[in-house]
Amino acid sequence: MESVKTLKQPLVAKHHHSNQILKNFWYGIEHSAAISAKPKTITFMGHELVLYRGTQGQIIALDGRCVHRGSELAAGWVENDCIYCPYHGWRYEADGTCSHIPANQPEVSIPIRAKLRSHQVQEKHGLVWLFWGDLPVDESPSIPDLPEFTQAGWRTVSGSFTWDGHYSRVIANTIDMAHAPFVHATAFGRKESPAVQAYKLEMSEWSASGFITFETKPAYSLKLILGNNPPNGIFRATFYMPNVSRVDLQFGKFQFVLFMVHLPVSEMQTTTKWSHIRNFVTNPLADSFMRQDVVKTFVQDNLAVKIQAGAAPLDLTEEVHAPADAIELAYRKFYAQAVQMGWSEG
DSSP states (O other): OOOGGGSOOOOOOSSBOTTOEEOSEEEEEEEGGGOOSSOEEEEETTEEEEEEEOTTSOEEEEESBOTTTOOBGGGSEEETTEEEOTTTOOEEOTTSBEEEOTTSOTTOOOOTTOBOOEEOEEEETTEEEEEESSSOGGGSOOOOOOGGGTSTTOEEEEEEEEESSOHHHHHHHHHOSSSHHHHTTTTTOOTTOOOOOOOOOEEETTEEEEEEEEOOOOOTHHHHHHOSSOOOEEEEEEEETTTEEEEEEEETTEEEEEEEEEEEEETTEEEEEEEEEESSOOOGGGHHHHHHHHHHHHHHHHHHHHTSOSSOBSSGGGSOOOGGGHHHHHHHHHHHHHHHTTOEEO
8 A cells, every 4th residue: 555655745836826816896797698587607706606686687686596505596496686594585675685484483583694795797899807805986986997898890700718827827828929820730730840039019908919920821611701812910819817818819800809707617627708709700600700710719728728727826926937927927927916905805
C-alpha cells in the first residue's frame, strides 16, 4: 500500500481570485428571452438567485432559497409579482419581504428576518444585467455599449456555452492573441506562423482593447463566404470589467462581433452567454452555421481552459508573461485595482 508521504498533493496555486467576486459592477448573467413568469435559478459564484418576470414584464431578482428551510424558490410559483415557496407556501414580495406564512394563526406576526435580499437588474443588448454591490448604481461603472445589436444591416444569433474553468481564465482565453495557431490549428489557426505582431493597447475606464492583422486561413462557414483568395483579417479583442469580452473580426467588408458575458458560476465553472452579430449573409438560413462555428471554437478553447491551474493569480509575478499578453495583463491590473479599492468580497 502506498504510504501517505508519497501521495501526490493536488496542484493548488496560492493567492488566486478563487471564489472572490468583484462588486459594484453590472454583470451580464443571462439572455433576456430566457427569463419568463416561470421562475429560474441562476447560480452566481456560489450564490443562488431566482429570477422571474412580474405583471409588467419587469424582471425580479431575489436570493434563490427560502429563508425558512432553504428550499429552492424556482421550484415554487409566481402570482402577481410575488413568489411562493413550494414547501410551506411562504410568500415573498418583489422586494424580498415575506408577506404571508400560511401555517401562522392570524394574530402571529411574521419574523423581521423573513426577508430575501433583492438585486437590481436591467435589460440591455438582449441580456439581463445584475448589479452586485453596495454602491449607488450611478457611482458604478456602466454597462458597455453594443451599437451593432440594434443597427440596420446586422444579424444576431445567440447561445450559451459552459466552460470547465474560472471566469478569469475564460475571459483571458477569449481576448488572448497568441493561442489560435495551437488551440485552433485544425480550424483557422496557422501553426506555421505563430508570432504575434506588437500591438498597442487602447485603455478606457475599466476596459481595454487591442488589435492585430493576420493572414486569413478561413475555416468553417467563412470558407464559403471568403473564397480562395481571402483578404487579410483584423482581429480586435476588448474586455469590459468585470465579466464581458468582445471580439471583432473583419475581412474586407465582412465583419462580425462576438459579444460575450461570462457568468461566474463557481471556482471551476463559467457559463458564457454570447451574441454573434454579423453584417454579411444576414439571411436567417445562415444562423445555424454561424451558431455551429461559435460552438466549435468554444469547444476547442475549453480544452485549453480546462487544463489551467484554477483562477488567474492576483499576484502577476506568479506566472511568466510575454508581450502578446498585454491585454490579459491589463485585465488583471484592473482586477487588482478593484480589489485594492475594496470592491471585492468572498
